[in-house]
Amino acid sequence: MAVFLVIVAGGVVRMTQSGMGCPDWPRCFGMWVPPTDASQLPANYESYLKQQDIDHTFNVFHTWTEYINRLLGALLGLLLLVQFAWSLKYWKTDRKIIWLCLGLLILTGIQGWLGKRVVDANLATVKITTHMLVAILIAAIALTIIHHLSPGKLFINKKLRNITFVTLGLVIVQIIFGTAVREQIDEISKAMGYENRGNWISKLDNVFYVHRSFSLVVAAFCLYVFFQFKKSGIRLLSTPLILISVFSEIVLGIIMANFDIPAIAQPLHLLFSTVLFVALYNNWLKTVA
Numbered sequence: 001m002a003v004f005l006v007i008v009a010g011g012v013v014r015m016t017q018s019g020m021g022c023p024d025w026p027r028c029f030g031m032w033v034p035p036t037d038a039s040q041l042p043a044n045y046e047s048y049l050k051q052q053d054i055d056h057t058f059n060v061f062h063t064w065t066e067y068i069n070r071l072l073g074a075l076l077g078l079l080l081l082v083q084f085a086w087s088l089k090y091w092k093t094d095r096k097i098i099w100l101c102l103g104l105l106i107l108t109g110i111q112g113w114l115g116k117r118v119v120d121a122n123l124a125t126v127k128i129t130t131h132m133l134v135a136i137l138i139a140a141i142a143l144t145i146i147h148h149l150s151p152g153k154l155f156i157n158k159k160l161r162n163i164t165f166v167t168l169g170l171v172i173v174q175i176i177f178g179t180a181v182r183e184q185i186d187e188i189s190k191a192m193g194y195e196n197r198g199n200w201i202s203k204l205d206n207v208f209y210v211h212r213s214f215s216l217v218v219a220a221f222c223l224y225v226f227f228q229f230k231k232s233g234i235r236l237l238s239t240p241l242i243l244i245s246v247f248s249e250i251v252l253g254i255i256m257a258n259f260d261i262p263a264i265a266q267p268l269h270l271l272f273s274t275v276l277f278v279a280l281y282n283n284w285l286k287t288v289a
């Protein structure tokens with residue numbers, strides 16, 4: 001839950017363009033608790049504001065949105081630390097759990113560091129893609145831990161397991177295309193002073209068309225996986241989620257492309273891509289060869 005909350009919070013930061021609300025990291029305007037009013041800014045606050053690319057003024061809403069995002073990240077880190085300490089009780093019986101919990105803790109730490117790099121580089125490209133891929137890996141490890149602790153009923157079906165695996169791969173490729181589109185949107189929107197949203201899509205290059213068309217391939221595979229699971233009588237809560245999330249992704253994509261990228265559609269598009277990945281991954285975990 002906490003992992004999802006942090007992903008959604010990151011999406012909200014982006015939607016509200018609050019990413020540079022705290023121009024430094026880990027502190028915010030050099031303070032551990034950021035100001036609620038411009039009058040509380042430190043004397044050298046202009047050196048911080050210079051790093052912002054949006055309005056170069058203090059915006060309490062942007063600052064606190066970004067700050068709460070960081071607090072949630074820190075809370076997640078703390079929860080994972082507790083989880084790791086708890087996992088040590090499996091030292092003699094099931095060491096895999098300990099490695100998974102440690103991996104999750106380290107990756108989340110790396111993600112926080114990447115967050116800092118994203119801020120340092122003024123939300124620079126490539127790092128955003130890495131940030132997204134690490135987020136997915138974190139979600140996958142979290143699910144693997146849950147699965148390892150209580151595997152529930154497993155289903156023997158090699159064909160389904162393989163086709164789900166291929167679909168997972170296609171979804172990851174689509175997510176990489178998606179982040180490439182998003183990186184372009186970042187550059188275009190910045191160049192246009194975050195105005196004229198209606199013109200952003202027309203300035204995208206071919207990667208947008210590849211992303212758009214590839215969604216049909218992804219959708220076809222997801223549909224196939226969905227119906228194969230139904231046909232084989234395997235009942236999993238995540239199976240309908242595959243269909244719901246791929247459908248929502250495409251609808252949201254079409255809305256963004258045709259209705260001037262409504263800000264709310266951006267984090268939802270991001271969220272459903274993660275839900276799609278997690279749902280498929282869960283179905284893969286529950287089938288054995």
Ligand code: HEM
Nearest residue numbers: 175178179181182185215218249250253254257266270273
């Ligand atoms: C299986 C279907 C799809 C998946 C899994 C997917 C996934 C993604 C992901 C992960 C991103 C990056 C989001 C971010 O970093 O904030 C993205 C961005 C984007 N996608 Fe998709 N997408 C799909 C379908 C579509 C379709 C059909 C369209 C258009 C018709 C579309 C249009 C866009 C646009 C415009 C962006 C940039 C959004 C932004 O700047 O926040 N997507 N997509």
